[in-house]
Amino acid sequence: MPSLPPETRDWIERNTGAKPDDARLWLAAFTHGSTGETLDYQRLEFLGDRVLGLTIAQWLYEQNGDTEGTLSQRLNALVSRRTCAHVARSVGLPAHIRLGKQANADGGRESDNILGDVTESVIGACFVAQGFDTASAMVRRWWQEAMHGHAGRSKHPKSALQEWAAGNQRRMPEYELVERSGPDHAAHFTVRVTIHNVGDAIGKGDSKQQAETNAAAGFLEQHG
Structure with a gap:
């Protein structure tokens, strides 16, 4: 040992x-x-x-x-x-x-x-x-x-995006896995989120969930 x-x-x-x-x-x-x-x-x-x-x-x-x-x-x-x-x-x-x-x-x-x-x-x-x-x-x-910071004090981007879509009478967000690369121990994910007749945004992360979160945050920055 x-x-x-x-x-x-x-x-x-x-x-x-x-x-x-x-x-x-x-x-x-x-x-x-x-x-x-x-x-x-x-x-x-x-x-x-x-x-x-x-x-x-x-x-x-x-x-x-x-x-x-x-x-x-x-x-x-x-x-x-x-x-x-x-x-x-x-x-x-x-x-x-x-x-x-x-x-x-x-x-x-x-x-x-x-x-x-x-x-x-x-x-x-x-x-x-x-x-x-x-x-x-x-x-x-x-x-x-x-x-003592802001972690968890604001809405999660995916929840915020759902509320934005509902509030603007739009369809619910749809998430699509665009790419998964790298070995299992260091995988990278690329996800696209789309809202019909509004637009889309791309997010990347070390997990599919993180990529979806980043895509939602990006969508809100672009279209929210």
Whole structure:
């Protein structure tokens, strides 16, 4: 089993509040399946996703008296792949991800999907190593900017576009997958959204959902 690099060990101690005594655990947290190694981050990602969701839900509940619908909207935005990837970049996580040679060459280190997954796996590792309180405290530190920003405060572009179409007595938006390129671990999607007799717009992203969201936002900018 490879050893935990000293720079990664230092990063863990500085950023998570946990001691990286279990090298196997932390190596798994940073390892993408493209390495071909036995351990990877998938199980820890599953666990970290739940810790993240509960921490953010509790934090939102403490903030104010928002309705359930508003809380759900903000929660979905704050735990999204896009937000997780932004957080990963802000704490310098990409440099420590362990990728296979091809995945690295394909830009996997900057993929929102991979960054989001590894963020959750590190949360999961912190939970296993130190328990919920430490993992939750880490999430609150990492998510300070996102929590006090505008994530989830405005309508999701796809919902906003549906409301725009209904309000203007137009047909509902239709989404079409134009292109899917790249390998599975670094896929890129191009989607076109069309409203009959109004126009269309193109959106791109690391997932079909993100491409649809970007297409809706682009349509509103052009025609809204």
